[in-house]
Amino acid sequence: MTAESLAETKHRRDDAGDRAPAVPRRPAGPVALDGHEATVILERTRASVDPELRAAIDSLPGSMRRIALYHFGWERADGTPSAGNAGKAIRPALVLTAATALGGPVAAGAAVRAAAAVELVHNFTLLHDDVMDRDTTRRHRPTAWTVFGDADAILAGDALQALALGWLAQDPHPAAPAAAARLAACVVELCAGQHADTALERRRPGEVRLDEVLTMAEAKTGALLGCACALGALYAGAGEEDVEALDAFGRQAGLAFQLIDDVIGIWGDPHRTGKPAGADLAARKKSLPVVAALTSGTPAAAELAELYEAPYDKEDVARTALAVERAGGRDWAQDEAADRMARAMDELSRAVPDPEAAGGLLALAEFVTRRTG
Amino acid sequence: MTAESLAETKHRRDDAGDRAPAVPRRPAGPVALDGHEATVILERTRASVDPELRAAIDSLPGSMRRIALYHFGWERADGTPSAGNAGKAIRPALVLTAATALGGPVAAGAAVRAAAAVELVHNFTLLHDDVMDRDTTRRHRPTAWTVFGDADAILAGDALQALALGWLAQDPHPAAPAAAARLAACVVELCAGQHADTALERRRPGEVRLDEVLTMAEAKTGALLGCACALGALYAGAGEEDVEALDAFGRQAGLAFQLIDDVIGIWGDPHRTGKPAGADLAARKKSLPVVAALTSGTPAAAELAELYEAPYDKEDVARTALAVERAGGRDWAQDEAADRMARAMDELSRAVPDPEAAGGLLALAEFVTRRTG
Numbered sequence: 001m002t003a004e005s006l007a008e009t010k011h012r013r014d015d016a017g018d019r020a021p022a023v024p025r026r027p028a029g030p031v032a033l034d035g036h037e038a039t040v041i042l043e044r045t046r047a048s049v050d051p052e053l054r055a056a057i058d059s060l061p062g063s064m065r066r067i068a069l070y071h072f073g074w075e076r077a078d079g080t081p082s083a084g085n086a087g088k089a090i091r092p093a094l095v096l097t098a099a100t101a102l103g104g105p106v107a108a109g110a111a112v113r114a115a116a117a118v119e120l121v122h123n124f125t126l127l128h129d130d131v132m133d134r135d136t137t138r139r140h141r142p143t144a145w146t147v148f149g150d151a152d153a154i155l156a157g158d159a160l161q162a163l164a165l166g167w168l169a170q171d172p173h174p175a176a177p178a179a180a181a182r183l184a185a186c187v188v189e190l191c192a193g194q195h196a197d198t199a200l201e202r203r204r205p206g207e208v209r210l211d212e213v214l215t216m217a218e219a220k221t222g223a224l225l226g227c228a229c230a231l232g233a234l235y236a237g238a239g240e241e242d243v244e245a246l247d248a249f250g251r252q253a254g255l256a257f258q259l260i261d262d263v264i265g266i267w268g269d270p271h272r273t274g275k276p277a278g279a280d281l282a283a284r285k286k287s288l289p290v291v292a293a294l295t296s297g298t299p300a301a302a303e304l305a306e307l308y309e310a311p312y313d314k315e316d317v318a319r320t321a322l323a324v325e326r327a328g329g330r331d332w333a334q335d336e337a338a339d340r341m342a343r344a345m346d347e348l349s350r351a352v353p354d355p356e357a358a359g360g361l362l363a364l365a366e367f368v369t370r371r372t373g
Numbered sequence: 374m375t376a377e378s379l380a381e382t383k384h385r386r387d388d389a390g391d392r393a394p395a396v397p398r399r400p401a402g403p404v405a406l407d408g409h410e411a412t413v414i415l416e417r418t419r420a421s422v423d424p425e426l427r428a429a430i431d432s433l434p435g436s437m438r439r440i441a442l443y444h445f446g447w448e449r450a451d452g453t454p455s456a457g458n459a460g461k462a463i464r465p466a467l468v469l470t471a472a473t474a475l476g477g478p479v480a481a482g483a484a485v486r487a488a489a490a491v492e493l494v495h496n497f498t499l500l501h502d503d504v505m506d507r508d509t510t511r512r513h514r515p516t517a518w519t520v521f522g523d524a525d526a527i528l529a530g531d532a533l534q535a536l537a538l539g540w541l542a543q544d545p546h547p548a549a550p551a552a553a554a555r556l557a558a559c560v561v562e563l564c565a566g567q568h569a570d571t572a573l574e575r576r577r578p579g580e581v582r583l584d585e586v587l588t589m590a591e592a593k594t595g596a597l598l599g600c601a602c603a604l605g606a607l608y609a610g611a612g613e614e615d616v617e618a619l620d621a622f623g624r625q626a627g628l629a630f631q632l633i634d635d636v637i638g639i640w641g642d643p644h645r646t647g648k649p650a651g652a653d654l655a656a657r658k659k660s661l662p663v664v665a666a667l668t669s670g671t672p673a674a675a676e677l678a679e680l681y682e683a684p685y686d687k688e689d690v691a692r693t694a695l696a697v698e699r700a701g702g703r704d705w706a707q708d709e710a711a712d713r714m715a716r717a718m719d720e721l722s723r724a725v726p727d728p729e730a731a732g733g734l735l736a737l738a739e740f741v742t743r744r745t746g
Contacts, residue, residue: 060565064561064568132527132528151505154527155565155567156564158531159561159564159565162558165539165553165557167557168542169538169551176550181542181543183539184536184538184540184542185535185539187534187539188535189434191437191531192433194528195437199436
């Protein structure tokens with residue numbers, strides 16, 4: 001699995017290594033863009049979305065509710081209450097912040113249900129991805145399938161998807177049908193993205209094209225961030241062009257995030273990421289910098305391909321990282337992330353020309369891509 | 374797995390054994406209720422719903438479309454077109470026939486998208502249930518997970534659920550939001566039913582109560598039949614009472630079906646079911662007649678419990694079937710099926726007092742419970 005829960009990743013990886021940040025700071029403006037603003041937005045989001053989310057989950061039958069409450073960190077495996085660690089709520093924050101940017105606080109207030117629906121969809125995909133990828137840890141706790149078994153984790157994921165789309169269908173807001181259709185289309189794209197990811201991982205290193213990995217990352221990571229922003233725009237009553245611009249903003253920011261996340265997966269400080277150095281290389285992940293390096297046509301690319309075909313050897317990790325770097329994978333990823341972030345800003349400024357109004361979305365985009373928060 | 378695809382089961386099991394049918398024929402009326410009427414309805418349903426279904430599936434990205442087309446029998450595993458065997462379309466037929474009963478052909482015409490959505494949901498649950506239950510055959514072909522792997526079958530199921538609810542959300546019909554909310558709630562109930570089924574199968578024979586198995590069967594089999602009828606009523610503009618009555622009609626007919634299906638699973642003619650005699654007993658299934666027998670407090674119940682606890686022995690199948698029968702499991706199931714069918718008729722006549730208008734739904738209910746078609 002290449003894409004990670006933005007929320008979870010934030011806990012483990014706070015540093016993009018010893019390099020300068022890929023994404024240049026926005027020129028000084030009227031809105032303070034330090035991590036503080038994003039943190040405030042995220043806290044406010046949790047406060048307004050959590051009750052809606054809890055109400056949705058409480059409406060589930062006991063068997064499904066139990067698994068969902070465990071997955072969200074609100075119950076332990078034995079059913080006792082837990083303080084909870086349901087993630088940073090980046091996606092619902094994007095819904096509410098996009099609604100605010102285009103329609104002010106009233107629009108944001110009306111979009112709380114849509115924000116909860118997006119978070120439910122995100123968590124349904126996490127439950128299923130963990131089963132498929134056999135991931136055993138999520139948000140510092142054993143994944144649901146390791147506790148309840150594959151079948152129950154699949155069923156709880158199915159129920160969360162139904163809850164998300166059904167919850168939106170019951171929303172009397174005039175934007176709800178369009179939002180539900182858009183969220184459903186996004187689920188299909190997420191499925192195709194996850195499929196592409198596993199299919200790419202099964203192919204030989206020399207057989208993977210860079211555009212394929214970019215498309216996969218956009219479907220798997222960018223699509224839901226874009227959809228979250230688009231839903232906020234829909235609830236603000238925005239026109240089609242602005243809705244699409246905000247979708248594109250979220251997608252591009254999501255790709256920038258994925259590129260930085262992939263850089264950290266290779267060169268991140270193990271003390272800060274909580275994972276051994278070069279963990280993604282050890283797992284032979286065809287992450288974006290790796291595929292950029294493999295397809296660079298350089299001598300280092302050939303060396304990298306050979307290393308990736310050979311069985312894993314701990315001694316080779318540093319050499320592999322160096323090969324990716326010498327083949328230009330690291331520079332490409334940093335440049336591409338900056339480029340994607342610039343495109344995101346561009347899309348944002350088209351839909352929300354007022355820098356003050358755009359400040360919240362900008363802060364969130366910088367928060368997920370810079371990890372300075 | 375206790376519940377079966379009604380459609381598929383119809384192929385394998387056409388006989389309830391040498392007994393008289395559990396469900397008495399309806400008194401003669403103005404509408405002919407032989408299997409012919411149901412067959413005509415089902416054929417007409419396929420003709421109107423298939424194009425909608427194909428359009429929905431064609432809107433999927435290639436990777437997901439391929440798995441869906443295979444699952445529906447419209448493509449072979451190698452991607453070449455196939456004549457298709459997508460099942461008998463009982464659920465979409467219930468949607469359209471309920472809409473006709475309460476709103477005439479115009480309502481039925483408007484409900485085609487809802488009918489397709491119900492069929493998509495049904496097939497999403499089949500894809501996932503087959504993964505969880507490790508079932509290798511569906512509609513006489515290898516199940517999708519045996520061809521594409523677990524992950525792809527899970528993803529294709531996820532995509533079909535999204536397609537179903539998203540397809541409804543895009544329907545401009547005024548009933549669409551209520552229909553989507555109802556279908557989503559039904560998905561949650563189906564998940565809880567599948568969970569209960571696997572949980573019950575893991576428990577010891579003496580620890581399962583009859584009311585638990587009835588509740589499970591209602592959630593797993595009855596809920597979607599009821600939802601299909603309710604959606605038809607919603608699209609006919611029916612009031613809440615009629616919608617609920619049609620939901621109850623479908624649920625009770627679904628339970629009657631399950632009871633008869635369970636009887637056939639024990640005493641059905643292997644030449645007609647295509648399965649060895651007593652297949653459900655050999656698999657130690659806690660089907661409805663078995664649990665009725667186990668909880669009967671008779672000496673035969675004790676014998677049955679002992680046989681069910683022991684490792685499978687082919688020689689014991691006939692003795693086990695006899696124990697279920699002597700403990701009253703067979704009679705109970707037949708009586709209960711007749712009772713459920715009577716309740717179904719009762720609910721139907723409340724919402725649709727005109728026997729002519731109710732004829733189609735009656736024909737479908739008899740078709741699935743009598744298997745004379």
